[in-house]
Amino acid sequence: MNSFFIKCNAWLGKNMFLVVLTGLFVGFTGIIPNDPILRYVVVALFGYMTFVTALGTSLKQFFKVLRKPWLPLWMLILVHFVTPFTAWFAGIVFYPDDPYIRLGYLIGATIPIGVTSVIWTSLAKGNMPVSLVAVTLDTLIIPLVLPLFFHVVVGQSIELNYLKLIEELMLMVTIPSIVGMLLHDWTKGRVANFSKSVGGATSKLGLFAVIAINAAVVLPQITWNGAIVKTLLVTLLIVLAGYLVGYLGSYALKKRTQGDILTMIYNVGIRNNACGLVIALSYFPPAVAVPMTLSILFQQPLATIITRVFQHYKPAATDY
Secondary structure: OHHHHHHHHHHHHHOHHHHHHHHHHHHHOOOOOOOOHHHHHHHHHHHHHHHHHHOOOOHHHHHHHHHOOHHHHHHHHHHHHHHHHHHHHHHHHHOOOOHHHHHHHHHHOOOOEOOHHHHHHHHOOOOHHHHHHHHHHHHHHHHHHHHHHHHHHHOOOOOOOHHHHHHHHHHHHHHHHHHHHHHHHHOOOOOHHHHOOHHHHHHHHHHHHHHHHHHHHHHHHOOOOHHHHHHHHHHHHHHHHHHHHHHHHHHHOOEEOHHHHHHHHHHHHOEOHHHHHHHHHHHOOHHHHHHHHHHHHHHHHHHHHHHHHHHHOOOOOEEO
16 A cells, blocks of 8 residues: 555656646636635645655754755845846836736735745755745744835835734744654654655645645636736746746855755745735735736746756756
């Protein structure tokens, strides 16, 4: 039975593109009801996926990164300063007369790192401790970064339920990560076998469920007309730019291994669009939410494409 799950996990890992596309298709068919309880289901699934992922990481490695956090901090600089500039520039070029769409792109580039960056880092055999530290640090600084951003750039102060946001991120990332790493150290790494069999297969199916649920929630926000084609293309460009910023940012590393490059790409390029949608729909006109809604269509499929590209193109480690 265990060999079946090992084979199933390996197959799902090699075909994540199909998993993501199938999840989007199921969500867009409308067979998933828009029930508030699904929010709790998503949080639970994220927590489980992070827990399974953390089983392969030592808590000692995590604290080793935390003692010298320059790489996670470099990621946060790219996330909260560089990518917002690229989104602002694209908005000015393509939507000079539409302040709401420009604002949507800007907010979408400033929201926290998406939890799925940890999952993709694990799938790509990247630097898991660095990814976990980056997401955890971002969870802590977001209550400071977002209000400052809205006050300086948008010109208004908004009140967000940051305690709830932090609580959900703690449940999705921090707590399951610590529990998983503690179990790894306690069992001397033997528990990692679970993440390669039953845990790995079920967590990938969990990612499928999360994508399907998010797609179902996003569907009512999209009005399919002629104007949406341009927005789709510009959104694709901006999402690609986020991944590209992560790749270019990897050149600052003293040693560029494939795992470190992919860690940079995913943690800089993947954002918590659910958080962005809550902000946009709660405090701004609905048009502001459109860019973040559409970015959900591209973010996960592009992550699978990036993984496949790097599977065929394996750059040698370089020292600078």
